[in-house]
Amino acid sequence: MTNEHVSFRDVEQVFPARGKQDPVHALGPISFAIRPGEFFSVVGPSGCGKSTMLDVMSGLTRPTRGQVIFEGSPLDGTVPDGIGVVFQEDASFPWLTVWDNVAFGLRRRGVDAAEIRRRVDYALSFMGLAAFTKAYPSQLSGGMRQRVCIARTLVMQPRLILLDEPFGALDQQTRLLMGDELLRLWRETGATIMLITHALDEANLLSDRIGVMSARPGTFISIVETGWAKDRDSTLAELPEFGAVSSRLWALLRSESMRAMGQHAASRSSLAGKAA
């Protein structure tokens, strides 16, 4: 496992037929590995199975075929200790204060109170939430709520953090700032990060490597190495090399995105045909 923190071995995901819908071959077969301490992003056309990949990698979903190996052992259909997930949608619990939201996972795990207090206070100040500990999520903006969710994942001290378009619902400026914070978090925790995003610039800026996915069934058509320094931040976007990587990503994705749009159009027209 020296150079593989988590890996896919011939993973395939097929969703069974439901009602009049045909079975959907969402993912694979796909094999790849993420290195320990790496920042790995996944980009791809919409509906290509990016989120399915995250579900399978976290252990939330058991793949139809193949295996996911995390730190040397295969996943068994539950989320193992050491993996943390941040979702695209707001997953904060509205009935708990910010502080209690962040403490939630530790309490369920039976960590002792002093340790919970230490870790929660640290995570809150790290995410810039120290002034909002007693607020309820409904009193916070979307960006702040997503920080709560990140802090809630962080206190569990995961060694692999999976993020599913965590900034998808945020405005552009907030996204850039959250990206910088994510880089800081990555450097300070030393965790391995896998980020799913549809924003090519975001993937470019944050990642050591970027997996570019094909249209459904999703596999990698290419994995792009960026070669950025570890202490990078959003000023990187001004460099000419940055533009070169973005162009490369877009060149890879253009035809796949068009194919994906074709798939959508085809499935719509076949539904329309059935209805008529």
Add this chain to the structure above:
Amino acid sequence: MRSNEAIQPSVLLRWGDGLLVLLAIIASWQALALWGGSDVMTTPIETVRHAVQLTGQSRFWPHFRETATAYSVAAIVAVLGGLLMGIALGAHRLTGEVFEPIFVALYSIPKVTLYPVVLLLFGLGIEAKIAFGAMHGIIPVTIFTLNAVRQVNRTWLRAGRAMGLSPAQSILHIVVPATIPEIVSGIRIGLSLALLGTMLGELFASKRGLGFLLMSAIDVHDVRTIMAIALLISIFAWAMNAAMLAIDRRLHQRI
């Protein structure tokens, strides 16, 4: 617990408002009584005095016990039955979608029209009142519970699993706190309607209970007793609703 200090002023304000409403009610009651005369209604003070006197009589208490028993059982049946049906229908999407409109339709029927059927089924005893009270109360509890369970955000459950929660932990620490505020609202309305149903049952056909006392007083035009019983029932209904509303508000505050 932490937010207590912040809500103090608004609590005082609410108490002040309540006192004002109470004074307005008493004032208009007094005015109505003076205008209508003792053939129509008694004044607030007279009513309170007679209510105290009535509760001091031994003949009052068997009737009170009858109503209290009927209402308690009706309320328990309504709440437990509504919770069970609501959870079952809310957890299974399709069944919920089929049954919800049926319950909403039942909610809007004037159930009094069905009382003869209830009487034929259960007879003139306490069972008919219980059934009628429960019929009224069970529907809002079911509808509110069904919606609360159905609206549990799936992302919360996924987040729970991602933090390593067992299914039992997810229910206890996510589903229960997420649904409790809505369910309490349903229980509050259910308890009010169960009281309405129980009282209706006693008024229409019954040989015991506060509703029966009220009907006998109407038969002999005993205005003082009518007013005293109405007052006692109103105070009970108001106190129960106020207590439930306080819990309700506390739970909804944070969402």
